[in-house]
Amino acid sequence: MADPQTVVLLGSTGSIGTQAVEVIAARPERFRVTAIAAGGSDVGALARQAADLGVEQVGVARAEVAGELREALAAVGSRAEVVAGPDAAADLAGRGDDVVLNGMTGSIGLLPTLRALVAGSRLALANKESLIVGGSLVLAAAAPDQIVPVDSEHSALAQCLRGGSAHEVRRLLVTASGGPFRGRTRDELHDVTPEQALAHPTWSMGPVITTNSATLVNKGLEVIEAHLLFGLPMDRIDVVVHPQSVVHSMVEFVDGSTLAQCSPPDMRLPIALALGWPDRLEGAASGVDWTTASTWEFLPLDDEAFPAVAMARHAGTTGRTLPAVMNAANEECVEAFLDGRLRFTAILDTVQQVMDEHAPPSGDLTLEGVLEAERWARERTRAILTG
Incomplete structure (x- = not known):
C-alpha cells in the first residue's frame, strides 16, 4: 500500500478547513496532515486540531498569540512547532507537501497560493480570491492540472x-x-x-x-x-x-x-x-x-x-489589477456593512466608484503591482466610507 499523501490545511479552523479535517480523519490510510494554519482568533480550536491530527507545524497569522498557542498545544499534548506572523501560512504552503488545501478567506491567500504552486504541491483551491487577484501570476506559476477547485461550482x-x-x-x-x-x-x-x-x-x-x-x-x-x-x-x-x-x-x-x-x-x-x-x-x-x-x-x-x-x-x-481592486474594495465594504457602518446597497455602489477611479497599469501583472493596487483600493474605499 502506498504511503498516505501529505496535506497542509490553510484556514483549518474555518468552514472549509473543519470539513476537510472531517474528510481526512475518516481516511487515515489515504491522507496525513503535516501542518495547519489559521488566523489565530480561536487558539484553543487550533491546538485541538493539531493534537488530533498529529501535525508537525502550526501556523498562526497573529504573532501576538504565539505564546498562548504554545501553551494551548502543550496542554493538549501536541509538540508541534509554532510558525507565527503574517507569512506563516505562506511558509507552510511552501513546504512541498503533496497537497495544500487553501481554505483561507480573502486576498491574503495569494502568497500561500503562489508558494504552494512553486513548491510543486497540488493546490486544492477554496480561496478563490487568490486566483482572481493574482490572475496571470497564478496561472504562470501553475503546471497543468496543478490547481483543483474546491468551490462547489x-x-x-x-x-x-x-x-x-x-x-x-x-x-x-x-x-x-x-x-x-x-x-x-x-x-x-x-x-x-x-x-x-x-x-x-x-x-x-x-x-x-x-x-x-x-x-x-x-x-x-x-x-x-x-x-x-x-x-x-x-x-x-x-x-x-x-x-x-x-x-x-x-x-x-x-x-x-x-x-x-x-x-x-x-x-x-x-x-x-x-x-x-x-x-x-x-x-x-x-x-x-x-x-x-x-x-x-x-x-x-x-x-x-x-x-x-x-x-x-x-x-x-x-x-490586470482591476479584479484585485474590486475584491479589495468589496472586502472593506463588507466589513463596514457587518459593523453597521454601511447600507447593504451601498456596498456595490462604493465598489463601483472605486473601480471607476482605478486606472490599471499597462504591462505584465506583477506581485508588487497587485499588492499596490490592493493597498490603493483599500485606502480609497476607507476614505469614501469616512468622508
Whole structure:
C-alpha cells in the first residue's frame, strides 16, 4: 500500500478547513496532515486540531498569540512547532507537501497560493480570491492540472468537462442559489440588516462569504474564477439562479447537450474530490434521494437588483489589477456593512466608484503591482466610507 499523501490545511479552523479535517480523519490510510494554519482568533480550536491530527507545524497569522498557542498545544499534548506572523501560512504552503488545501478567506491567500504552486504541491483551491487577484501570476506559476477547485461550482464544472473535449464546449453555466434576497428589487434591499444577509438559505459559511453570496459578489468572483481556471472568454460563462442548490453547475456542448453535476449541498464532496483528484473518494457525501419527489427551478439572474456579476465581468475582461481592486474594495465594504457602518446597497455602489477611479497599469501583472493596487483600493474605499 502506498504511503498516505501529505496535506497542509490553510484556514483549518474555518468552514472549509473543519470539513476537510472531517474528510481526512475518516481516511487515515489515504491522507496525513503535516501542518495547519489559521488566523489565530480561536487558539484553543487550533491546538485541538493539531493534537488530533498529529501535525508537525502550526501556523498562526497573529504573532501576538504565539505564546498562548504554545501553551494551548502543550496542554493538549501536541509538540508541534509554532510558525507565527503574517507569512506563516505562506511558509507552510511552501513546504512541498503533496497537497495544500487553501481554505483561507480573502486576498491574503495569494502568497500561500503562489508558494504552494512553486513548491510543486497540488493546490486544492477554496480561496478563490487568490486566483482572481493574482490572475496571470497564478496561472504562470501553475503546471497543468496543478490547481483543483474546491468551490462547489468549479468542482462541478471540472467534473462535467470530463464529458467532452475542450473544442466541444460551447459555454459554462454557473449556478447560484440567489441568496436570501432572491426576487427582491433593488429598492427592497435598501434596509437589509447584517443579520438578514447572514441568513443564507442553503449553505453554512463564514460571514464574509455569506455576505458576498447575499450581494452576489461571490457569484461574480466565481465567473472570473471560471474564466481563469478553464480558459473560456467571459461572454461564454453564464449565471443561472437555481434556489435548490442541487445542480452545482453545468457545461453546454456544441451539439446542444448539457451535462450537470448534481448532489445535495455538502462541501465535503468537492473537498474530497480536490484532495483525491482525479480519484473520487467513496462515501464522501450522500447522493441525491431519487425516491423522493422534488422540483428543481432555474431562473434568469436579475442584473438590475444584483449588478455584481456584471461588474465582475467588466473587471475580468479588463484584467490586470482591476479584479484585485474590486475584491479589495468589496472586502472593506463588507466589513463596514457587518459593523453597521454601511447600507447593504451601498456596498456595490462604493465598489463601483472605486473601480471607476482605478486606472490599471499597462504591462505584465506583477506581485508588487497587485499588492499596490490592493493597498490603493483599500485606502480609497476607507476614505469614501469616512468622508
